[in-house]
Amino acid sequence: MKILIIEDEIPAVKRLVQLITELEPTWTYADHIDEVSVAVEWFKTNPMPDLVFMDIQLADGFSFDIFDQVKITCPVIFVTAFDQYAVNAFRVNGLDYILKPIQKTLLEESIARFKALSTTQNIDLSVLSQLFKEKNTQFKERFLIKSGEELNFVRTTEVAYFLSEASYSFIVTKSGNRYILDETMDQIESEVDPSLFFRINRKQIVCLDCITKISSYFNNRLKIELNPAEKQESIVSRTRVKLFKEWLNQ
Numbered sequence: 001m002k003i004l005i006i007e008d009e010i011p012a013v014k015r016l017v018q019l020i021t022e023l024e025p026t027w028t029y030a031d032h033i034d035e036v037s038v039a040v041e042w043f044k045t046n047p048m049p050d051l052v053f054m055d056i057q058l059a060d061g062f063s064f065d066i067f068d069q070v071k072i073t074c075p076v077i078f079v080t081a082f083d084q085y086a087v088n089a090f091r092v093n094g095l096d097y098i099l100k101p102i103q104k105t106l107l108e109e110s111i112a113r114f115k116a117l118s119t120t121q122n123i124d125l126s127v128l129s130q131l132f133k134e135k136n137t138q139f140k141e142r143f144l145i146k147s148g149e150e151l152n153f154v155r156t157t158e159v160a161y162f163l164s165e166a167s168y169s170f171i172v173t174k175s176g177n178r179y180i181l182d183e184t185m186d187q188i189e190s191e192v193d194p195s196l197f198f199r200i201n202r203k204q205i206v207c208l209d210c211i212t213k214i215s216s217y218f219n220n221r222l223k224i225e226l227n228p229a230e231k232q233e234s235i236v237s238r239t240r241v242k243l244f245k246e247w248l249n250q
Contacts, residue, residue, distance in 0.1 A: 001027045004042075004049040006066075007079060008034035008059040009186060009202065011167075012100060016053060016079070019107050035239055036061045043070040051114055053098075056080045057189070059239040075117060077110050081186035100186055140191040143171055145179040154179065160210040160228060162188050164203040174210065176228040198247050200224065201237040208248075 007013050013032055020027060030049045033039045036058050054063050054076050081100040096110050142153040154171055163170045169181040169188065189199050199205045206226060213225040222236040236244045
């Protein structure tokens with residue numbers, strides 16, 4: 001059994017590989033891909049795998065864009081951080097999914113359903129694609145934080161940017177305060193208004209109002225300055241520069 005993993009979060013890839021190895025030690029890996037454009041080229045030049053694990057949002061766009069450019073005839077199990085309401089669409093369309101963070105029991109159930117398939121399902125992904133591309137108006141209004149033994153919250157309107165450091169997620173407010181969040185960057189990205197927040201790289205999601213300067217950076221990337229200032233450089237990754245410019249030009 002040969003599987004393909006299309007996922008741009010390295011920790012998620014490692015977790016998935018670890019669990020699959022425990023559940024199905026004889027399975028082999030065709031490849032690991034983290035971009036839509038690379039995936040399209042891969043499917044054009046390689047034999048179809050037996051199964052694909054695919055994230056919803058990749059470094060350079062939605063994974064549904066892959067289906068617009070190549071025909072995938074093998075089963076697909078989507079891996080997503082989107083909320084339960086959104087993933088209910090998978091049931092309607094006959095696809096399977098795993099919510100992040102990946103749990104072994106859920107993966108085991110998905111693999112069992114895959115094995116039970118008698119024929120490859122021909123699914124129209126247009127409904128799913130539209131669901132995730134449309135602007136969702138039900139965005140998170142506040143984030144729960146813990147300060148010592150006390151619980152409090154930060155309103156989304158107070159957020160300057162989100163960071164990932166040393167396996168932790170942080171929220172930084174416009175007044176410069178920093179708090180740990182018990183959420184992944186994928187989860188945070190799916191909860192905030194994409195017209196106001198943009199994920200410039202794997203580790204940073206920034207608010208439009210807090211960008212003070214944008215300049216060219218080597219290797220066709222962009223460097224942005226934020227207020228309040230951040231100790232680590234804020235670099236728009238090469239694969240997201242085009243999307244970032246389109247976001248600024250809305």
